[in-house]
Amino acid sequence: MIKLYGSKMTSAFRCHLLLKEMGVPFEEVPIDLSKGEHKSEAFLKLNPNGKVPCMVEGDFILWESMAINRYLTHKYQPALLGNSPEQAALIDQWSYWAILSVQPHLFNLFLSKEAAIIEQSKAALSPMHQILDNHLAGKTYMLGDNFTLADINVGSVILVNMLVKNDISAFSNIGQWVQTLFARPSFQ
Ligand SMILES: N[C@@H](CCC(=O)N[C@@H](CS)C(=O)NCC(=O)O)C(=O)O
Numbered sequence: 001m002i003k004l005y006g007s008k009m010t011s012a013f014r015c016h017l018l019l020k021e022m023g024v025p026f027e028e029v030p031i032d033l034s035k036g037e038h039k040s041e042a043f044l045k046l047n048p049n050g051k052v053p054c055m056v057e058g059d060f061i062l063w064e065s066m067a068i069n070r071y072l073t074h075k076y077q078p079a080l081l082g083n084s085p086e087q088a089a090l091i092d093q094w095s096y097w098a099i100l101s102v103q104p105h106l107f108n109l110f111l112s113k114e115a116a117i118i119e120q121s122k123a124a125l126s127p128m129h130q131i132l133d134n135h136l137a138g139k140t141y142m143l144g145d146n147f148t149l150a151d152i153n154v155g156s157v158i159l160v161n162m163l164v165k166n167d168i169s170a171f172s173n174i175g176q177w178v179q180t181l182f183a184r185p186s187f188q
Helices: 013-022 041-046 065-076 085-111 115-136 149-158 172-182
Strands: 002-005 026-029 054-057 060-063
Touching (some): 002 013, 013 149, 054 065, 060 065, 065 149, 085 149, 115 172, 149 172
Parallel strands (some): 002 026
Antiparallel strands (some): 002 054, 054 060
């Protein structure tokens, strides 16, 4: 049985979403960050970075949420990686974009109390949301008609806007896509 360390309120969220989407059974191992459980000796043996998520399947240990999601998809539902090398590459492109370019600014909105940092992050996010909104025009999902791992990986980042109460209602294509995602049992 797969063990997933980290709660849904962390970067483990996208791994939870994917496992639910694929219907793969797993055990959620809560790691209380407020109690420093991610820095415990036992957890550092699994992930020396002291961060969640971490996945353990048998004697295979994997950390970094995007790597975990790619592994799980490849193993359990490769159709979610699209139907060509090009589609798989586009899934990677959007996944890296979301976690490397977008997420740091959303984390700033979540963690920072400094008005200047918050304003800078909001200003940086706006053109990125515009890029995504333009991309989603006329599409149901990130890659077109079919739901793929890109929807989970990018969706899990974009939904942080709701958590930090960053208004993205001006981006109507993103809004429509988010509603489509929310209709899926895994996202519910
Ligand atoms: N790039 C990593 C980020 C992991 C990460 O930053 N996790 C946070 C929770 S969202 C964490 O464990 N923070 C604890 C710490 O940094 O001490 C991933 O996507 O897995």
